C-alpha cells in the first residue's frame with residue numbers, strides 16, 4: 052500500500068476493461084492535462100473519469116454495508132465486525148456514456164482510527180457522511196464530523212448527508228425532518244437510505260458520479276448539474292411501501 056499505515060485495499064474493475072492494479076494509492080486526476088475554465092465541455096466517449104469517495108460516520112452506522120450493497124448488491128446481516136483502519140473498493144458507473152471510476156474508501160468510525168483516516172480526506176472529491184436513524188448519538192455527532200471535514204478536506208469537496216437504516220422505522224430515533232434541516236443548515240444534499248434494502252444506495256453514488264463528471268467537463272462559470280435538485284427528484288422516501 053502506498054497510503055498511510057492502516058490502509059487495506061481491494062480493487063475490482065467492473066466493466067472498466069483495465070487490468071487490476073495492486074496499489075492502493077488514491078487516484079489523482081493530475082494525470083489529466085490541466086484544464087482552464089475555457090476548455091471545451093465535451094469529453095471523448097471512451098474517456099474514463101476517476102473520483103475518490105469516502106464513507107464517514109460513527110462506528111456502526113452502516114458504512115461497510117452501504118459500500119457492499121453498492122458494490123455487490125448484498126447485505127451483511129448478523130455479527131457486526133468494526134472496520135479496522137481504512138479499506139477501499141472500486142466501481143465503475145456510466146454517466147451519459149462516460150465511465151466514472153469511483154474509488155470508494157470505507158473508513159473505521161471508531162475514534163482511535165481518526166488520525167489514520169484524516170490523512171485520506173485531502174484527496175477526496177466526495178464524502179458520504181452517514182448517521183443511523185435509530186441512533187440519536189450518531190446524528191448528534193454529525194456536526195463534529197462536519198467540523199473535521201472542514202478542517203481536513205478540500206474546500207470544494209462534495210458532501211452528502213445520509214440517514215441510514217431507514218428500513219428499521221420501528222426503532223427510529225431521528226426524524227426525517229431533523230436530518231433534512233441539518234442538511235439545509237450546512238447546504239448539503241440529504242436523503243435517508245438503507246444498506247439492507249438498497250434504498251437510495253445507488254442513487255447516492257450515481258449523484259456523486261454525475262457531479263464529478265459535470266465538474267470535469269463544464270467550466271465553473273457555467274450553470275451546471277444541480278446535485279440537490281437531482282437527489283430531490285430521484286430519491287425514494289422511507290415512508291414508501293418498499294418496506295414490509
Ligand SMILES: Nc1nc2c(ncn2[C@@H]2O[C@H](COP(=O)(O)OP(=O)(O)OP(=O)(O)O)[C@@H](O)[C@H]2O)c(=O)[nH]1
Pocket residue numbers: 108109110111112113114115116117127128129130131132133134135158159160161215216217218219244245246247248
Ligand atoms: N437494518 C439495517 N441494519 C444495517 C444497515 N446498515 C448496516 N446495518 C447493520 O449495522 C451494523 C453495523 O454495520 P457496518 O456496516 O459494519 O457499520 P460501519 O459504519 O461500517 O462500522 P465501523 O466499521 O465500525 O465504522 C451491522 O450489524 C449491519 O448488519 C441498514 O441499512 N439496515
